[in-house]
Amino acid sequence: MPVHVVNHPVITHKMNTLRDLNTGTQEFRSVVSEMTLLLAYEATRDLPVRPCQVETPLMAMESKTLTGGDFIITPILRAGLGMVQGMLSIFPNAKVAHIGMKRDEETALPATYYYNFPKAPPNPSEESTVIVVDPMLATAGSLCAALTLVKGDHPGTIKAICLIAAPEGKARVEKEHPDVDVYVGALDERLNEKSFILPGLGDAGDRMFGTV
Numbered sequence: 001m002p003v004h005v006v007n008h009p010v011i012t013h014k015m016n017t018l019r020d021l022n023t024g025t026q027e028f029r030s031v032v033s034e035m036t037l038l039l040a041y042e043a044t045r046d047l048p049v050r051p052c053q054v055e056t057p058l059m060a061m062e063s064k065t066l067t068g069g070d071f072i073i074t075p076i077l078r079a080g081l082g083m084v085q086g087m088l089s090i091f092p093n094a095k096v097a098h099i100g101m102k103r104d105e106e107t108a109l110p111a112t113y114y115y116n117f118p119k120a121p122p123n124p125s126e127e128s129t130v131i132v133v134d135p136m137l138a139t140a141g142s143l144c145a146a147l148t149l150v151k152g153d154h155p156g157t158i159k160a161i162c163l164i165a166a167p168e169g170k171a172r173v174e175k176e177h178p179d180v181d182v183y184v185g186a187l188d189e190r191l192n193e194k195s196f197i198l199p200g201l202g203d204a205g206d207r208m209f210g211t212v
């Protein structure tokens, strides 16, 4: 199943804070970052490793280390920006691509207004991993369009992390991008008539940037 719902008591607990209408901008940002870090551990569980040797103060030992392919963190603007710091805290050397998308308030269709993906040097390779981040997977229009763009530039592994999803978005991304693993912290009930996730957490971008 390409959409993985990460059931973990800490994630559910922190999600309550994001859902709560009384949570202010500063706390919202900080919890988004913490949740991203927790979901990133799950999303990177299958990263390739190679054997290595480590000298402890007492003896040498065989261990495993990451093979060291590039990471390209790719936030969908605006709200995805709030997840970049959490990702960089695990992968401090990652590159950061940007995809600007705005969902039309009437039609819920995404329009791309900015796209910047690292090309050189080194070129994106099959060893590198792209992780697209966006707090909300509602209709999945934005994520599906972003994945199509990234696939045009990146031959390697592509994953995505979203904090909260609707069943409609889950079904769509599984249909359109069955090759992409998407990790979500909660799967909610449904979309409302304006394509907002219910019960949801409101508009992540507005709550994160104080633009409500």
Ligand code: PRP
Residues within 6 Å of the ligand: 076, 077, 078, 079, 080, 101, 102, 103, 104, 108, 110, 134, 135, 136, 137, 138, 139, 140, 141, 142, 143, 169, 195, 203, 204, 205, 206
């Ligand atoms: C929201 C959200 C996602 C998108 C999800 O962004 O952050 O990017 O909508 O909806 P979808 O799954 O139906 O495409 P929005 O376009 O409101 O922009 P913002 O991040 O600037 O608030």
